[in-house]
Amino acid sequence: MQITLHLNGTSHPLDVDPRTTLLDALRHHLGLTGTKKGCDHGQCGACTVLMDGRRINACLTLACMAEGHDITTIEGLGTPGNLSPLQQQFLDHDGFQCGYCTPGQICSATGMLDEIAAGWPSHASDTLDGPFALTHAEIAERMSGNLCRCAAYSNIVAAIRQVAQGTGREDAA
Amino acid sequence: MREFAFHRAASVADLPAGATIIAGGTNLLDLMKLEVMVPEALVDITRLPLDRAEPEGEDLRIGALVRNSDLAAHPTVRRDYPVLSRALLAGASGQLRNMATTGGNLMQRTRCPYFYDRRMACNKRDPGAGCSAIGGVTRNHAILGASDHCIATYPGDMAVALRALDAVVEIDGPRPRRVPLADFHLLPGDTPHVETVLQPGEIITAVILPAPVGGQQRYRKVRDRASYAFALVSVAAIIGMEGGRIAHAALAFGGVAHKPWRDPEAEALLMGREPSDALFHEAAEILLRPAQAQGENRFKIPLLRRTLLATLRDATGMETQA
Numbered sequence: 001m002q003i004t005l006h007l008n009g010t011s012h013p014l015d016v017d018p019r020t021t022l023l024d025a026l027r028h029h030l031g032l033t034g035t036k037k038g039c040d041h042g043q044c045g046a047c048t049v050l051m052d053g054r055r056i057n058a059c060l061t062l063a064c065m066a067e068g069h070d071i072t073t074i075e076g077l078g079t080p081g082n083l084s085p086l087q088q089q090f091l092d093h094d095g096f097q098c099g100y101c102t103p104g105q106i107c108s109a110t111g112m113l114d115e116i117a118a119g120w121p122s123h124a125s126d127t128l129d130g131p132f133a134l135t136h137a138e139i140a141e142r143m144s145g146n147l148c149r150c151a152a153y154s155n156i157v158a159a160i161r162q163v164a165q166g167t168g169r170e171d172a173a
Numbered sequence: 174m175r176e177f178a179f180h181r182a183a184s185v186a187d188l189p190a191g192a193t194i195i196a197g198g199t200n201l202l203d204l205m206k207l208e209v210m211v212p213e214a215l216v217d218i219t220r221l222p223l224d225r226a227e228p229e230g231e232d233l234r235i236g237a238l239v240r241n242s243d244l245a246a247h248p249t250v251r252r253d254y255p256v257l258s259r260a261l262l263a264g265a266s267g268q269l270r271n272m273a274t275t276g277g278n279l280m281q282r283t284r285c286p287y288f289y290d291r292r293m294a295c296n297k298r299d300p301g302a303g304c305s306a307i308g309g310v311t312r313n314h315a316i317l318g319a320s321d322h323c324i325a326t327y328p329g330d331m332a333v334a335l336r337a338l339d340a341v342v343e344i345d346g347p348r349p350r351r352v353p354l355a356d357f358h359l360l361p362g363d364t365p366h367v368e369t370v371l372q373p374g375e376i377i378t379a380v381i382l383p384a385p386v387g388g389q390q391r392y393r394k395v396r397d398r399a400s401y402a403f404a405l406v407s408v409a410a411i412i413g414m415e416g417g418r419i420a421h422a423a424l425a426f427g428g429v430a431h432k433p434w435r436d437p438e439a440e441a442l443l444m445g446r447e448p449s450d451a452l453f454h455e456a457a458e459i460l461l462r463p464a465q466a467q468g469e470n471r472f473k474i475p476l477l478r479r480t481l482l483a484t485l486r487d488a489t490g491m492e493t494q495a
Contacts, residue, residue: 018177018178018179018215019174040206042269045268051271055267055268056271057268057272060269060272061198062195065217068220108267111268111271112267115242115267118246119246121245121258123262128258140399141400143267144399144401145267145269
């Protein structure tokens with residue numbers, strides 16, 4: 001079927017089988033291999049992208065259902081010469097080892113910091129109304145949909161906290 | 174994944190016959206990839222105007238397409254129905270909550286690892302085939318309401334809170350109706366493949382929460398890891414106190430049965446009584462009277478008792494006792 005994906009600010013007409021996931025459309029139809037396939041069942045988070053600014057699993061989204069939405073992938077967040085704040089802090093804090101989960105971690109953290117800014121509580125929050133200090137426990141809970149099999153978690157949390165502090169969000173509601 | 178025809182619904186009245194509804198897709202697509210579910214046609218309803226949660230008199234009407242993350246953060250839900258926010262936040266991951274919808278969450282399959290594994294016999298996947306789970310690895314299986322045909326548990330958290338809140342499911346179709354959530358999900362009996370009362374051609378359009386009841390609201394979930402895991406057992410509790418006595422008690426349980434579980438007799442016992450461990454033990458005895466272990470899940474019986482006690486101590490303001 002003919003669809004158009006709005007991706008990283010550009011429209012891409014595509015001819016896809018209805019079974020094609022957004023993840024496979026990105027990697028195999030559009031050549032954007034930054035988004036990774038891990039479990040392909042929504043359990044690992046390696047495929048995390050932003051849809052209309054919200055983090056989702058691209059492996060559990062049909063490409064044809066993503067039509068009409070704005071998709072942002074890791075390629076749309078920054079470039080080697082112009083890194084996003086999270087990309088820079090993952091480098092500075094060594095927030096990875098093999099790097100396979102990293103695009104998903106960074107897309108997820110980007111969406112997560114916006115959720116904090118919007119005042120969304122989490123399972124780790126003492127109250128539902130905030131403010132929510134970005135403690136280790138809060139970040140770990142909010143990032144639990146992203147696995148890192150190298151277990152770089154402590155540095156991932158440090159990178160995210162650094163960005164949150166830099167934007168004054170650490171204690172934001 | 175097997176081939177399917179793909180449709181987009183233009184209106185609630187325009188659902189193609191025989192098509193399986195897809196919204197967030199988080200459970201359905203997972204099962205389609207494994208060919209555990211093989212619909213011939215999908216109809217995408219995500220463009221229908223069912224994505225608002227708004228007051229309806231004293232009630233709150235939650236559109237079927239309200240995402241789990243939006244519902245958990247909704248100001249009215251946080252203020253008046255905090256047990257629902259807590260249950261939603263205890264479920265899945267941030268990514269999945271952004272996709273999963275209110276109606277779709279109710280329609281997620283009651284399931285177990287044997288349902289996923291097509292080499293194993295499963296009456297739910299293949300009616301009449303038998304149940305490989307019985308006598309198998311049963312850590313996550315039911316202790317209440319199971320049958321000789323199926324011992325799977327309903328894995329969701331949201332519906333456990335909705336059960337305690339006496340929510341009602343609004344259904345559109347040839348015969349529009351409202352069904353109490355208590356009657357929406359079914360016990361397995363000898364037809365475990367039939368999990369809800371929703372009929373072909375019908376669609377959930379909303380979930381209605383009755384006027385707020387206040388009280389102390391808790392959702393306590395016990396699981397094998399701290400986040401992103403199904404409940405071994407969970408308790409949704411709404412406790413109202415008056416003059417040192419329990420004036421209102423609603424208790425629903427997850428991870429223990431084919432549907433969110435409630436026991437009116439256990440709740441009635443608490444009414445008008447002063448909170449005490451002895452009273453809570455008595456309520457747990459009533460709740461667990463019909464409990465039946467399936468081999469290695471026998472730990473769930475004491476676990477449910479302890480989790481209920483801890484939740485009731487907390488919600489009634491008793492000091493936590495070692």
